Amino acid sequence: MFKKILIANRGEIACRVIKTARKMGIKTVAIYSDADAQALHVQMADEAVHIGPAPANQSYIVIDKVMAAIKETGAEAVHPGYGFLSENAKFAEALEAAGVAFIGPPKGAIEKMGDKITSKKIAQEAKVSTVPGHMGLIEDAEEAVKISKEIGYPVMIKASAGGGGKGMRIAWDDDGAREGFQSSKNEAASSFGDDRIFIEKFVTQPRHIEIQVLADAHGNCIYLGERECSIQRRQQKVIEEAPSPFLDEKTRKAMGEQSCALAQAVGYTSAGTVEFIVDGDRNFYFLEMNTRLQVEHPVTELITGVDLVEQMIRVAYGEKLKLKQKDIKLNGWAMESRLYAEDPYRGFLPSIGRLTRYRPPEEKHTDKGAVRNDTGVYEGGEISMYYDPMIAKLCTWGPTRADAIEHMRVALDSFEVEGIGHNLPFCAAVMDHPKFVSGDITTAFIEEEYPDGFEGVELSQETLARIASSAAAMHRVAEIRRARISGTMDNHRRKVGKDWVVTLQGVSFEVKIKADKKGATVKHVDGTKHRVTSKWTPGQSLAKLKVDGKKLVLKTEKISGGFRMRHRGADLKVHVRTPRQAELAALMPEKLAADTSKLLLCPMPGLIVKVDVKVGDEVQEGQALCTVEAMKMENILRAERKGKVSKINVDAGENLAVDEIIMEFE
CATH class of the missing domain: 3.30.1490.20 (ATP-grasp fold, A domain)
Structure with a gap:
């Protein structure tokens, strides 16, 4: 077996490969740019080599620099991860010429299938249905x-x-x-x-379903079931699951066998993925083949028990697959939520900055459920504008789809991320959405269900009542501690009251608390009662409670008069007041937001690529005003209404922070 491999990538996938290599007793080499000097993959690897400036086209995708790092460290093989050089035939050719193994397919297969135009022609010649x-x-x-x-x-x-x-x-x-x-x-x-x-x-109302294949250099090829990847925005996958809730065994078998036939037709080896679009009648059409490890490979690993990275390494070393098609059994259900550094409240635009808090849920694996988090960041680390905005992949497994979803709900509620905009609230909202829960989804899900963008979640009255009961019990604990610290409870001179009014999401609950050593019973004015138990103490940012015996996880921080609480995609200001305080609060005027209707604000940190208008121009609704580039994506900013440009504050080439004023209108 190889003694040392170099990972020609960064972030979570580099960390993922290092974990398997370490398990196999293989030494690892990381490469890094200026922006990644303190990155997690650099810290995890046995060796690390600096390869240039932050932009990928000056570092990670410069073949000569990667080859120099291989020569310097004596690495025997290279795992390319995904993206960057993973589907670059010239890179595979350079490795072959240097006598270094490529942990991926032969360059010929990359050329034929990695290029989407060529792969379509080959699929058509092989009589595969194509779009x-x-x-x-x-x-x-x-x-x-x-x-x-x-x-x-x-x-x-x-x-x-x-x-x-x-x-x-x-x-x-x-x-x-x-x-x-x-x-x-x-x-x-x-x-x-x-x-x-x-x-x-562009086929409307499609499902995006892909087949995982694994082939060796001895003529063996198997498929490891499918992944449903229909929850997408801007053609970027957000939620994936395995298996698909839509396929039947007959369709799965046909897609799998076709995928293997296509792979063998081009002499494919290693792990690869054949992507299809599937219509409502389960007709499937070849879309493309990804000649590399997919981002969403963990859900396949969770339902099959196969370590795909290990298999890739063994195939690259020349070993035969020990697995046969009959050995592949799909066990249970797995979900993956991609944690992106992007703000769902701003149209999913990229967000950069320092992770002031990063606390994933605890990883575990039992016969009742599993939690796995593939990540490449750490608390205190920086999210760079130069690379893809995905910072972690949170995965769960359960015996059934409903179990996997419920485990994901709790895991998302327990995931603490602060310092940047992120899409955890959106992922949580999807897990509770009736259409997703039913499995009735297409690639148009986000576009159809959130046509005006994501604006948070309105929780049900029942859920609000559970949170209100919890907030009242938590507030009581905080008040007791505060009174003890200040000394006002000495000799029972001051007691914490039992009657409170909890206000959240525009609804008020009048409650009475009866506490004991094991918890608190919270009685509402309508006579309903909730039993709240928890080991939460003031200052803890994650409250893990049980309300009437059911789990409730709340991200919590103190605000004046109560808490900020986040749960299932909702971001709540929860005020806990005495009845008299609530009466007075109702008389307070509401603070109005500043008027920014005549300003174009930069929606994300990024680079101004071009400005399409000049001072004095009359612009129409929908007209392009300027283009901002962030995290390798170009974003065209358009006029929301008719207007006249009165001032432009930026030039092409400038870097802007979020909410900086780009231009003003009369």
Whole structure:
């Protein structure tokens, strides 16, 4: 077996590979840019080599620099992770020439299947059903418009060398095709060093389902079930699960066998994924093949018990697969929530900064449930603007889909992240959404269920009552401690009251507390009672309670007159007052937010790529005003209404912080 491997990647996937290598007794080498000098993958590896400035096109995807690190450390093999050089045939060729093993497929398979245009042609020749589209290269925006019209809108404009949602746009008309072509081309060049673009029909109401394959160099190929990846935004997966709640065994078998046949047709070895779109009648269409490890591979590992990274390493070493198709059994259900450094309240725009608090839930694995967190960050670390915004993958497993969802709900409630915008509230909201719970989902789920963006969650009256009861019990504990510290409880001179009014989400609950050594019984004015037990003490940011015997996890921080509490996607200001205080609070005027309607504010930290208007221009609703680039994605900011530009405060090339004023209107 290899004695030392280099991981040509960063973040959580580099950490993931290091864990398996360590388990196998293999030494590891990390590479890092200026921005990643203190990164977790650098700390975990046995050795680390600096390879250049922060931008990936000056460090992580520069083949000569990676090859120099391999030579310097004497690594015998390279695991590329995903993204960066993972599907770059020239990199595989350079490794082969240097006598270094590539923990991935042969360069020929990468060339044939890693390039989406070529892979489509091969699939068609193999009589695999494919989505209608134009497989040839497209020279300019006008040709893109012409092709789009011939295919019929809507169309998907995609980078040939793309992946991870980069370089992808949906166009619904000619203007969208022009803009999408240019943005996709720019993103593709920036992220992959390859700006080739192709166009295909965008199938509405599809499910995105993919098959995991594993092949060796001795002619063996197996499939390890499917993953449902339909919960996406901007073609970027957010929630994945395995198996799919939609497939039956007949369709699963047909998709698996077709995937293996396609892999063997191109001499594929290692782990790979064949992606399909599936319609409501379970007809499936080949979309593309990813010639690498997928981001969402942990859910497959959780339901099969197979360590895919270990298998990749063994195949690269020349070993035969010990697993046969009959050995692959799908056990239970697994969920994955991708934790992104992005603000769901601002249209999922990227967020950067320091993680002032980062406390994932405890990892565990029993026959009743499992929690796994693949991460590449730590508390106090920086989230950089230069790389993908995903910082962790929270996974759960349960004997049934309902069990896996419930474990995920509790895990998300228990995950503490502060200092940056993040999508944990949104992931929590999805887990409670009736359509998701029923399995009735498509790739249009986010677009259809959150058409105006994510604005938080309105909790049910029953849930609010449970939280109000908990807040009252917690407030009582805090008041007792405060009174003891101040000395006002000496000789029973002051007692903490029993009657409180708890206000949250615009609703007030009048309650009476009766406490004992084991907990508190909270009685509401309508006669209902809730029994609250917990070991929470004031100052703890995570309150793990039981209300009427059922778990309730609340992220908690003290505010004036109560708590800020976060639960299941809701962010609540919870005020706990005496009846007299509540009476007076109701008379207080509400503070109005500042008027920013005549300002264009930068919605994320990023780089101004271009400004499309000038002072004095009359702009129309929907007109492009400027383009901001952050985390390898271009974001076009548009006018929300008609107006006249009175002042522009920025120039192309400037870096802006969130909420900086870009331009003003009359």
